Amino acid sequence: MKIIRKRRDIHHGDRYFYFLLKGLASGLPLLLFLIAAFLLKASWPTINEFGAAFLFTQDWDPVGEHFGVLAFAFGTIVSSLIAIAIGAPLSIFTALFLTELASSRVAKVAGFLVEMLAAIPSVVYGLWGIFVLAPILRIHVEPFLGKTLGFLPLFQGPPYGVGMLAAGIVLAIMIIPTITSVSREVFRSVPQSYREAAMALGATRWEVMRIAVLKTGSTGILGAVILGLGRALGETMAVTMVIGNRADISASLFSPAQTMSSVIANEYAEATSATHVAALLEIGLVLFLLTFIVNSLARVFVWRASLGRSAR
Amino acid sequence: MRRTQPSALSQLVEITYKRRRLVTRAMMIVLIAAFLVATVPLFSVFFHVVRQGLPALNMDFFTHLPAPVGEAGGGLANALLGTIILVVLASVIGIPWGVVIGIFLSEYGKSRFAALVRFSVDMLASIPSIVIGLFVYALVVIPMKRFSGLAGGLALGILMVPTIARTTEEILKLIPVHIREAGLGLGVPRWKMILFIIVRGSMGAIATGVILSVARVAGETAPLLFTALSSRFWFGGLDQPIASLPVQIFNYAISPFEEWQSQAWGGALVLILFVFVTNIITRLALRRAHGSGQS
Amino acid sequence: MNTTELRETLLDVRNLHASFGGIAALHGISLSVIANSVTAIIGPSGCGKSTFIRCLNRLHEEVPGATTQGEVWLDGQDILSADVDPVTLRRKIGMVFQKPNPFPAMSIYENVVAGLTLAGVRRRSVLNEVVEKTLNLAALWDEVKDKLHHPGSSLSGGQQQRLCIARALAIEPRVLLMDEPTSALDPISTARIEELIGELKREVTIVIVTHNMQQAARISDKTGFFLLGELVEFTDTSVLFTAPKDPRTERYITGRFG
Numbered sequence: 067m068k069i070i071r072k073r074r075d076i077h078h079g080d081r082y083f084y085f086l087l088k089g090l091a092s093g094l095p096l097l098l099f100l101i102a103a104f105l106l107k108a109s110w111p112t113i114n115e116f117g118a119a120f121l122f123t124q125d126w127d128p129v130g131e132h133f134g135v136l137a138f139a140f141g142t143i144v145s146s147l148i149a150i151a152i153g154a155p156l157s158i159f160t161a162l163f164l165t166e167l168a169s170s171r172v173a174k175v176a177g178f179l180v181e182m183l184a185a186i187p188s189v190v191y192g193l194w195g196i197f198v199l200a201p202i203l204r205i206h207v208e209p210f211l212g213k214t215l216g217f218l219p220l221f222q223g224p225p226y227g228v229g230m231l232a233a234g235i236v237l238a239i240m241i242i243p244t245i246t247s248v249s250r251e252v253f254r255s256v257p258q259s260y261r262e263a264a265m266a267l268g269a270t271r272w273e274v275m276r277i278a279v280l281k282t283g284s285t286g287i288l289g290a291v292i293l294g295l296g297r298a299l300g301e302t303m304a305v306t307m308v309i310g311n312r313a314d315i316s317a318s319l320f321s322p323a324q325t326m327s328s329v330i331a332n333e334y335a336e337a338t339s340a341t342h343v344a345a346l347l348e349i350g351l352v353l354f355l356l357t358f359i360v361n362s363l364a365r366v367f368v369w370r371a372s373l374g375r376s377a378r
Numbered sequence: 379m380r381r382t383q384p385s386a387l388s389q390l391v392e393i394t395y396k397r398r399r400l401v402t403r404a405m406m407i408v409l410i411a412a413f414l415v416a417t418v419p420l421f422s423v424f425f426h427v428v429r430q431g432l433p434a435l436n437m438d439f440f441t442h443l444p445a446p447v448g449e450a451g452g453g454l455a456n457a458l459l460g461t462i463i464l465v466v467l468a469s470v471i472g473i474p475w476g477v478v479i480g481i482f483l484s485e486y487g488k489s490r491f492a493a494l495v496r497f498s499v500d501m502l503a504s505i506p507s508i509v510i511g512l513f514v515y516a517l518v519v520i521p522m523k524r525f526s527g528l529a530g531g532l533a534l535g536i537l538m539v540p541t542i543a544r545t546t547e548e549i550l551k552l553i554p555v556h557i558r559e560a561g562l563g564l565g566v567p568r569w570k571m572i573l574f575i576i577v578r579g580s581m582g583a584i585a586t587g588v589i590l591s592v593a594r595v596a597g598e599t600a601p602l603l604f605t606a607l608s609s610r611f612w613f614g615g616l617d618q619p620i621a622s623l624p625v626q627i628f629n630y631a632i633s634p635f636e637e638w639q640s641q642a643w644g645g646a647l648v649l650i651l652f653v654f655v656t657n658i659i660t661r662l663a664l665r666r667a668h669g670s671g672q673s
Numbered sequence: 674m675n676t677t678e679l680r681e682t683l684l685d686v687r688n689l690h691a692s693f694g695g696i697a698a699l700h701g702i703s704l705s706v707i708a709n710s711v712t713a714i715i716g717p718s719g720c721g722k723s724t725f726i727r728c729l730n731r732l733h734e735e736v737p738g739a740t741t742q743g744e745v746w747l748d749g750q751d752i753l754s755a756d757v758d759p760v761t762l763r764r765k766i767g768m769v770f771q772k773p774n775p776f777p778a779m780s781i782y783e784n785v786v787a788g789l790t791l792a793g794v795r796r797r798s799v800l801n802e803v804v805e806k807t808l809n810l811a812a813l814w815d816e817v818k819d820k821l822h823h824p825g826s827s828l829s830g831g832q833q834q835r836l837c838i839a840r841a842l843a844i845e846p847r848v849l850l851m852d853e854p855t856s857a858l859d860p861i862s863t864a865r866i867e868e869l870i871g872e873l874k875r876e877v878t879i880v881i882v883t884h885n886m887q888q889a890a891r892i893s894d895k896t897g898f899f900l901l902g903e904l905v906e907f908t909d910t911s912v913l914f915t916a917p918k919d920p921r922t923e924r925y926i927t928g929r930f931g
Contacts (some may be wrong), residue, residue, distance in 0.1 A: 087482040088491070093422040094463045094479060094498040094543075097536070100504070108516035111556035159412030167409055169737070178661070179417045187597025187651045190626045190646045193631045194708035195421045197430075197639070223617030226538055239419045246416070249673040259774040262732055263837070266768035267844060272761050277787060293504070300506020302600040303624075307631060326507050327600070334604040354505060358763045365497075407897065429716030 087092045088124040102354065109348035111341055126313055128333070133345040135352070139311040141230070141323035145305060148234025148296035149241055153298075156238070157245035158280075159181065164246070165253040166275050177250070184243035192307030195236045200227035203235075208320050211322060222319035226310060233309040237301055241294035247292055251287030252371060253279050264267060289367030296360040300353055302327040326353055381543040424650065429649025434640045442625075445609050450637055454645055456612050460527070462614060463597050464606060464622055467531025472538025472595075473588055479539065480546020485572050487547070498569075503540035510536050513603030519605060527613075527620035530606025534595045541594065545587030549580050586660040593656040597649050599624035623649055681798025682683035682879050683708040684729070684736040684848060685746040689753075691724050694738035697902060699726045704907045706848070711870060711879045711917035713889035713910065717925070718900035722882045725899065726850045729880065730766040739821070741751055747847070764792070767877075768850040770856045773833035775825030775840070782821040784836055803843050810838035810876065812869050835869065842877065849873065851881040855888065867892050886926055890914050898922045 112120060112133055123134030127265075164173045176359060204227030209222045256279050264278040280287070310322020311332055324332075326349050337343045424667025438453045483496055514533040519525055553576055561571035577584070599622075603607075606617035608629060614620075623645050630642035684706035691699040706712045708920050713723040727733040728741050744751045752762050775784045783790075785807055786800045794800065795861045804821065808814040813835040817828070825836055834854060841849055852868075855863040868890050870879060873909070889896050890910060897907040898919075906922045907915060917923045 079570070080557060080568045084486060086488065090475060090478045091495045092491075093475070094502065094539070095494050097663060098498045098501055101509070104513055105509070108512075108520065133706075148430040148479040156412050156416050158388065159409050160416045163409040163413045167406065171843070172542070176413060176417075176790075179420060182411075182654065182657065183416070185418050185593070185626060185652065185657050186420070187599070187649055189599040189627050189631070189649055190427065192424065193627060193642055194419075194426055194645050198422065198426050237860050240414050257774070259770055259772060260769075260776060263770065263774045263776070263840075264787075265735060266393060266763055267733060267791060267840065268728060268760050268764035269788075270398055270402040272405040273398070273403075273791050277776060277779075282776060284778055296504050300509065304627060307628070323567070327506060327907075328514070330508055331600060331603055347512055347516060350509045356511045357505055357509075358501060361501060365500060369387040398791075398793070399760075 071106040083172075091367055093301040095110050095209070098208060102351075105351040105354060109344050111344040112348045114334055115341070120345075121352070124315065126329070126347075128339070131263050131339065131341050133341070133348075134328075135326060135349055137315050138324050138326045138329050138349070139352075140315045140354060141233075141309065141313075141325040142299055142327070144319075145233040145237055145309065145323070145325055150295055151238075151239030152235060152290060153238035153241045153299055155295060156243055157242045157250050157290075157294070158287060160242070161246045161249035161253055162275055162279070166279060169344075180243055180246050183239065188240070188301065188303040189307075191236050195232055195304055195308035196228070197236060200232050203227045203232055210263065212320075219317040220319050222370050223316070223320045225253045226322055228310040228322060229320050230309065230316075230323045233282040233305045233321070233323070236304045236308055237267065237298045239290050239302055240304065241297050245290045245294040246307055248290035249287055251282070252290065252368075255286075255371075256282045282350050283371065284357070285367050285370030289364045289369075289371060292360060292364035296357050296364060299360060300357050306331040334349055401615065405421070407594075424654075427643060427646045427650050430640065430643035431645075434644030435647065436556060443612065445637075447635065452641075453656055454621075454626055455643060456609065456647070457623045458478055458648070459613055459623040460606070460609070460621040461596055461623040463527060463616075463620065464530050464534055464602070467527065467616070468534035468595055469588075469592060471532060471535030472543060472591070475535075475590070476484025476539040477546050477584060479543040481572065483543065483547040484550035485576070496549070499540045499543050502630070503544065507533075507537055507598055507599035510605075511603060511605055514601070515604045519551055522617070523617040524597065524617070525605060525607035526607055527616045527618065530602045530620060530622065531616075533601040533605045534598060537595050537598060537601060538591045541591040542588055543592070546584050549587065550576055551584040553580065583664060586664050589656055589660050593653045596651060597624055599628050603628075628666070677909060681708050682706065683747065684880070685744075686729075687746070689725070689741070689743035689745065690721050691728050691733055691739075691741050692739065693724075693736065697929055699728070702904045703855045704904060706878060706880055707895065708878050709874050710894040711881060711892055712846040713757065713893035713896045714880065714882045714899060715789070715884070715886055715889045715896060715925075718884060720899040721902040722899045723852055726768075726816060726880055726882050728753075729848070730761075730768055731765050732904060734759070734769065765787070765846055766848045766850060767846035768852065769834070769837050769841050769846060769854045771853045771921070773830055775828070775833050775836050775838055777824065777826045778820045779825055780823050781817050781836060783829070785839050785843050787840060792844070803867050807839040807843045808836075810842055810873065811835045812865065813822040814873075829862070831858050831865060834858060834862065834866060838866075838873075842873075844875060849877045849879050851879060853882050854888055856884065863888075886914070898925060 081309055090213070105108055112224045114178060120137070123135055124136040125132050126137065134282055151175060163272060166178050204225045208225030212225065215221045224337070260278040260282055261274050264274040267276060276367050305325055306328035307324060308361060309322050312322040313324040314321055330349055438451055440458065441455050443452070443456055444454065461588060477497065479495065483492055486492060487496070489588040511533050514529050518532060557575065558571065561575045562568065601627050602622050606622055608625045609619045609621040615646035627642045627645040627649070630638040630645070633639065682705040686702055686704050689699055689702040690697065701723060706810045714725060716722050718785065724733055729745060733739050734741055741753055743753065745753050747765065750757065779787065789800060789803060805814060808817065813832060816822055816832060825833065828836060832874055840875045855866050858866065867888060870881065873879060880892065895908065896910040896913045898905045898913065900921055906917060906919045913922065917926060
């Protein structure tokens with residue numbers, strides 16, 4: 067009799083505890099929904115007024131009250147692609163170095179250094195970008211690229227230092243820790259037996275990495291790169307500080323540009339008209355949806371990679 | 379039969395092997411080079427921040443308000459104080475919520491609902507921080523009709539939740555099943571087992587995760603731009619705009635005045651030292667805890 | 674069984690020592706493997722039998738902290754000596770592992786030719802020929818010929834292991850090392866692989882590690898019994914299982930061990 071009552075008490079305590087946790091946890095999906103809802107509501111004036119033209123026109127004129135983000139979308143996408151082009155191979159090779167080549171002691175220190183890249187605040191990267199990276203680009207890198215690869219439209223035009231290339235490089239640095247750490251997890255999860263199978267077939271050290279590690283982990287690597295892309299698309303401060311902030315669609319990587327997030331950071335202070343504010347908020351909504359989609363995609367790949375692993 | 383005649387295959391193999399060895403050697407160099415290149419920015423940033431930031435640090439930097447345009451001197455005391463206030467505010471919101479979600483995910487993490495929560499954690503972690511800032515702007519700043527420290531703290535608090543939830547979940551999952559079973563086997567109710575055996579036993583590690591996420595939001599700039607805004611004055615209440623170190627660094631960095639740029643470097647040095655020192659200390663502490671656990 | 678005595682020695686192991694991180698795993702193993710025979714290595718787990726065959730293709734030394742001493746002679750060359758390139762060596766000595774491990778991101782076809790494409794063989798006609806030939810050798814051709822471009826991981830466990838055997842045979846090794854190749858398989862798949870081993874010895878010399886004494890008795894010509902890193906007894910399989918000389922061997926094969 068007494069025992070039975072005690073059991074029920076335990077049961078109740080557990081139930082209250084569970085509902086408390088569950089209640090607080092359910093706040094998170096709710097928050098996600100609220101973010102979308104509030105951004106939608108606040109940007110309704112411009113959604114209503116411009117519709118799809120908001121996304122597909124290039125004219126951003128706060129005075130004339132016309133808003134089209136095409137040039138900013140161009141800046142966001144191109145700077146992110148530069149970041150991936152530079153950052154992804156560096157990260158994947160670094161992850162290979164850490165898991166396959168370095169001794170565990172070296173890997174510990176080296177891995178820590180790479181992680182510290184993620185700890186540097188964005189605004190500090192921006193400061194460094196303005197005063198260290200941009201001058202190097204302007205004085206050394208861009209004239210050199212112009213001389214050697216200047217037949218490509220990508221590398222034509224005056225060297226500004228600040229601009230699309232600078233933004234792409236800073237973004238590349240900022241996504242290296244993300245791609246490296248996810249790739250590193252992917253490589254670590256590749257069973258040793260595939261490496262041994264490759265060695266037993268007479269594979270050299272690099273070939274073992276290529277056929278046993280990279281190929282086996284390819285889905286996961288793709289996921290890692292897309293995660294990096296997601297991070298690059300929304301990065302704000304460092305980009306704002308080094309991209310030059312001019313809404314041009316130019317073939318040259320040397321020329322200044324503007325991204326969706328940098329225009330928000332630049333104009334928040336001067337946005338006085340209600341439509342202008344709504345337009346900036348709509349950019350936020352677009353960024354939200356964009357990163358949501360990109361990151362969901364990345365997760366599908368990483369998840370599939372880990373699924374294949376557990377089936378083995 | 380296969381022993382007597384060297385097949386065409388083995389001849390081909392001999393020819394290509396030299397090239398393969400060369401490729402392998404080259405790739406090993408590429409891997410090492412990739413790592414070195416990836417860490418160049420770390421050292422470059424650190425070097426320049428120390429070199430340019432150190433001269434800007436003096437007594438005034440830590441005790442004075444910013445000087446008006448064109449006047450020499452002044453400091454970032456209000457921004458330092460503002461960042462501390464914002465981070466405390468963010469912690470009040472972010473730490474309990476994040477830790478609770480982490481506990482929920484590790485202890486009741488198998489349901490469909492938990493999968494939704496986990497997905498939300500991942501998504502929230504990957505939303506650009508400027509979007510969180512815009513959300514708080516729409517949620518708090520527009521209705522209140524003013525920028526405020528409250529809004530800034532809320533934005534940073536939201537940013538803390540996913541990182542803390544994730545690390546807490548991962549830490550709690552490390553606790554072996556037999557410890558949980560031992561707890562339950564004693565007849566302790568599950569909630570007591572979770573709070574007093576599992577969570578208390580991992581307090582140190584959870585604190586590490588919390589500190590790291592505090593260090594991270596302390597450097598966040600974008601979500602503060604249109605929530606806390608900035609201020610040239612001392613703290614004047616949570617319903618007022620408030621200065622913060624990262625926003626001040628941003629404003630000074632893009633200003634045309636050398637004096638301000640120099641102070642931006644000084645601010646960056648303070649920020650980076652804070653971030654690096656907390657990272658190194660917490661990691662060392664964590665490693666020591668792990669090490670003793672293993673031996 | 675006496676016929677094996679007449680054949681030449683292919684692999685001659687002399688005084689082989691091996692260790693992991695300072696802990697000795699093999700203490701001076703010496704034995705000769707006869708060409709085109711099946712040599713079985715038996716013993717309780719932890720006796721060093723896996724370490725032994727992993728020394729033969731120098732996979733052992735890839736483990737951090739592992740060392741090897743002694744000599745293993747193949748074709749008049751000590752394959753453990755420093756001037757032998759392990760990568761080249763492994764083309765002569767193939768290996769099949771305990772768990773079937775076809776590369777998951779490759780098709781059946783790509784798995785079979787993996788060793789060849791590494792070596793630079795690109796000609797489609799050559800590869801096609803090798804695929805058909807080795808899959809036939811591995812008794813898998815009829816089952817997979819219509820789905821060569823399906824992923825290797827889509828096969829059953831037993832088929833995967835035969836795929837791995839085909840993959841190892843495709844580079845035409847002299848010796849095929851098998852590390853408990855059936856321990857992860859069901860009895861029917863095991864029987865098929867045992868049958869296959871009997872046929873394969875016409876093509877290749879086999880050294881197989883097994884914890885299953887019946888298996889060793891069924892398929893091998895010679896058997897070595899390992900205990901605590903020592904080779905206790907090495908002789909014709911029929912002799913070892915009927916009239917072992919060493920009392921430890923007798924205790925082990927009669928199941929009175931530990």
